[in-house]
Amino acid sequence: MKVYSAEFLCLTExxxxxxxxxxxxxLPGYLCFRNDRQNxxxxxxxxxxxSLFPWKRMSxxxxxxxxxxxxxxxxxxxxx
Numbered sequence: 001m002k003v004y005s006a007e008f009l010c011l012t013e014x015x016x017x018x019x020x021x022x023x024x025x026x027l028p029g030y031l032c033f034r035n036d037r038q039n040x041x042x043x044x045x046x047x048x049x050x051s052l053f054p055w056k057r058m059s060x061x062x063x064x065x066x067x068x069x070x071x072x073x074x075x076x077x078x079x080x
Contacts, residue, residue, distance in 0.1 A: 006048075007049060007050050009027075010045075013043060013044065014036070014043075014045065015041070016034055016044050017036050017037075027048055032046065045069055046069075047069050047071060049071070049073060054074045055074075058072055
């Protein structure tokens with residue numbers, strides 16, 4: 001059996017809402033950011049990334065009417 005791992009997972013149409021806690025969708029070793037659709041069914045976005053990456057959420061770029069996430073992530077090593 002082969003096991004693959006991903007550095008990033010980006011999901012759309014998650015259908016998550018305020019009644020689904022983060023613990024319900026937790027993946028060990030990953031940080032989870034989500035933006036659920038408000039006041040309607042369906043939609044929503046979610047991003048998982050390896051918890052070893054340094055990160056910063058860029059909330060200034062996010063709009064309340066758009067289901068989007070902006071996260072600045074720095075890789076382990078940058079090319080010179």
